[in-house]
Amino acid sequence: MPCSTGGAFCSYLMIKKLIKRWLARPSRSPAPGQRTEIPATEHGIDPSRVDRRALEVVDTLQRAGFEAYVVGGAVRDLLLGITPKDFDVATNATPEEVKRLFRRAFIIGRRFRIVHVVYGRGRDHEVIEVSTFRALLDAANAKRMSGNERSHKRQLEQVSHAVDASGRVLRDNVWGPQNEDAARRDFTINAMYYDPRSGVVVDYHGGFADAKAKQIRMIGDAALRYREDPVRVLRAVRFAAKLAALGFALAPATRRPLKACTSLLADVPPSRLFDEMMKLLQTGHAMASVQTLEQLGLSKGLFALLDHVVSRADHPMVTGVLQDTDRRVAAGKPVAPSYLLACVLWPDVLLARDALGAAGRRLAPLEALSAAADDVFQSRVGDVSGRGKLGADMREVWLMQPRLERRLPRSIDGLLAQPRFRAGFDFLRLRAQCGEVDMDCAAWWEAMSQATNAHERDLLMEQIRQQPAAGGARKPRRRRGGGGSKGGQASPAAE
Numbered sequence: 001m002p003c004s005t006g007g008a009f010c011s012y013l014m015i016k017k018l019i020k021r022w023l024a025r026p027s028r029s030p031a032p033g034q035r036t037e038i039p040a041t042e043h044g045i046d047p048s049r050v051d052r053r054a055l056e057v058v059d060t061l062q063r064a065g066f067e068a069y070v071v072g073g074a075v076r077d078l079l080l081g082i083t084p085k086d087f088d089v090a091t092n093a094t095p096e097e098v099k100r101l102f103r104r105a106f107i108i109g110r111r112f113r114i115v116h117v118v119y120g121r122g123r124d125h126e127v128i129e130v131s132t133f134r135a136l137l138d139a140a141n142a143k144r145m146s147g148n149e150r151s152h153k154r155q156l157e158q159v160s161h162a163v164d165a166s167g168r169v170l171r172d173n174v175w176g177p178q179n180e181d182a183a184r185r186d187f188t189i190n191a192m193y194y195d196p197r198s199g200v201v202v203d204y205h206g207g208f209a210d211a212k213a214k215q216i217r218m219i220g221d222a223a224l225r226y227r228e229d230p231v232r233v234l235r236a237v238r239f240a241a242k243l244a245a246l247g248f249a250l251a252p253a254t255r256r257p258l259k260a261c262t263s264l265l266a267d268v269p270p271s272r273l274f275d276e277m278m279k280l281l282q283t284g285h286a287m288a289s290v291q292t293l294e295q296l297g298l299s300k301g302l303f304a305l306l307d308h309v310v311s312r313a314d315h316p317m318v319t320g321v322l323q324d325t326d327r328r329v330a331a332g333k334p335v336a337p338s339y340l341l342a343c344v345l346w347p348d349v350l351l352a353r354d355a356l357g358a359a360g361r362r363l364a365p366l367e368a369l370s371a372a373a374d375d376v377f378q379s380r381v382g383d384v385s386g387r388g389k390l391g392a393d394m395r396e397v398w399l400m401q402p403r404l405e406r407r408l409p410r411s412i413d414g415l416l417a418q419p420r421f422r423a424g425f426d427f428l429r430l431r432a433q434c435g436e437v438d439m440d441c442a443a444w445w446e447a448m449s450q451a452t453n454a455h456e457r458d459l460l461m462e463q464i465r466q467q468p469a470a471g472g473a474r475k476p477r478r479r480r481g482g483g484g485s486k487g488g489q490a491s492p493a494a495e
Contacts, residue, residue: 030220032136032179033204040199043208045078047196053119054087055196057128060101062197066093067178069193071131075201076189079211080246085283088129090193094175098130105130113173123334135176136183179204186225186232187239187254188217214248216240223257230264234276237298241280241288255296262301271385273303278337281309284329286322305380309344316434318344324430338393339423341381343430348376349398366402373398393420400424401431405441407464416449425449 054070061068070078071090078084091098095113099105104118115130178193185191188207194200201208205219216239218225218232226232236258240250250258265273280289290313293299299310312318321343328335352372356363363371377391384390397420403411404424415421425445432442444460451457 030136030183030205030225032183033206035179036203036208038201038203038208043079043201045194045199045201046081047199049078049083050074050194050196051084051087051126051128053117053126054089054128057089057102057117057130058196061089061091061093061098061130064093064097064101066091066097067133068093069195069202071193072185072190075192075194076207076211078194079192079201079208086129088131090131090133090178090181092133092175092178093130094132095130098132132175133178133181134184135174136180137174178202183219185219186229186235188219189215190239191219210251214243214246215251216243216248216254217251218254222254223261226257226261227264230261230268231272231276233258233261233265233298234273234280234302237289237292237296238276238280238283238285240296241285241292242283244288244292245285259297262298265302270303270383274305274381274384277303277306277309280306281322281340282325282329282335282337284326286325287313287319290322305341305382308380312344312347315347317346317430317436320430320433336393336423338390339397339427341390342394342397342423342427345376345380345394346398346427346431348380349373352376366399369402370395370399393423396420397424397427401428404428404445405437407441407444407467409461409465412448412461421449 050070054074058068058070068089068091070087072088074084074087093101095107095115098115098117099107102115102117106116106118107113108116112131112134114132117128117130119126119128182191182193182204188205188210190207191203191205192207193202195202206217210217216236218236236250236254240248280286290310293302293306293310300307309318313322321340325335325340349369349372352375353368356368356371361368361371373395377394381387381390396418400415400418400420401424403415405428415424418424425442428437428445429442431437432439444463448457448460451460
């Protein structure tokens with residue numbers, strides 16, 4: 001039947017219909033691969049690069065009679081001659097069996113139950129993540145839910161394998177053999193197992209050959225694997241960005257369905273998308289991630305906050321914080337999501353503050369900044385895990401800025417003693433580098449924070465006492481009973 005509404009529109013409808021039909025195909029799980037054992041003489045992994053705590057976990061499990069291997073990205077990095085930052089272990093022991101073998105082990109997760117084996121305490125603690133081999137199950141045989149994790153929370157507690165209407169996995173806690181566990185993993189280069197005791201790498205899907213060919217390839221039908229877990233779209237971007245400097249690229253069949261599958265992310269809980277976004281931005285390749293998203297045509301439509309970061313990437317402050325984050329990760333220094341997001345959303349806060357004034361709301365400057373901070377956090381960040389602490393830390397950095405700029409003598413000691421002072425100062429320095437604040441102000445705070453004796457502090461305090469107050473000289477307070485300057489008004493409190 002001819003189309004009367006125009007050829008271009010008809011073509012659009014046809015393409016949309018084909019994509020829907022393609023995404024609605026029955027699920028076909030990838031077949032278990034053939035086990036290949038690659039000896040140390042061939043793969044060349046340097047055993048000294050394996051974390052001693054991961055070795056201890058593997059050894060403890062093996063001595064208890066279980067299979068245990070270093071698995072996933074750590075094996076990939078070891079093959080590439082990179083010392084991994086994180087180590088995961090896979091075993092045929094159940095989470096309960098793993099937990100009983102370690103003094104500090106915690107079963108976490110509902111969708112995928114895993115065990116965190118914890119070494120050390122405080123900021124210096126390390127976690128080895130231990131997962132049980134999972135069975136290769138067809139989504140057609142899973143319990144099908146019409147809603148999501150929140151709407152069917154109670155029902156999901158009673159099942160071990162469930163999917164939603166689109167085929168996205170909601171529960172997957174059925175244990176199986178290693179070859180099926182390998183088929184369930186996403187990319188071939190992440191589906192290898194390394195036994196530190198024997199030195200053998202076990203490979204079922206050609207991951208070793210793909211690593212040599214510098215290819216990022218999905219196991220099985222890429223479109224169906226994205227449908228099973230839409231977050232794999234973001235993982236594909238992350239690995240493409242992370243490994244681009246080493247010459248890796250997405251295989252054509254892995255890259256081709258990416259854009260068509262982005263709509264599936266709408267059903268993923270915001271907290272999970274937020275966590276995956278922070279992995280893109282805080283694992284040492286933030287700038288490369290932004291570039292990769294743009295190259296793949298994925299700069300919009302993945303996750304609203306990530307879209308906003310990408311759209312702001314050319315803003316001097318956002319570029320500065322992304323580059324600084326990459327440098328800190330490379331140097332082994334900690335990074336905080338609150339600081340990165342405070343920098344990204346600062347222009348929004350300033351716009352919101354100015355809009356309050358334009359709307360006729362008569363607020364003191366600090367009140368206006370506080371109200372703007374609340375509005376921006378709620379509209380841009382929203383309902384994510386840990387939002388209470390995240391929001392509090394971001395607000396503290398933002399609201400510290402006017403006080404740092406004013407440098408009132410009576411406030412200096414209090415600001416220096418604040419737990420978030422360093423983050424607030426780094427934020428001020430970045431603003432100064434972008435031309436938003438006088439560099440002398442940032443330099444003064446750096447000198448004050450590094451002052452080692454009372455004489456140095458007194459000299460610095462004298463500098464600010466000799467300067468006029470920000471915004472000009474204070475107007476004298478009007479005395480009760482009509483005293484003071486004619487028509488004088490009491491100036492607002494500085495703090």
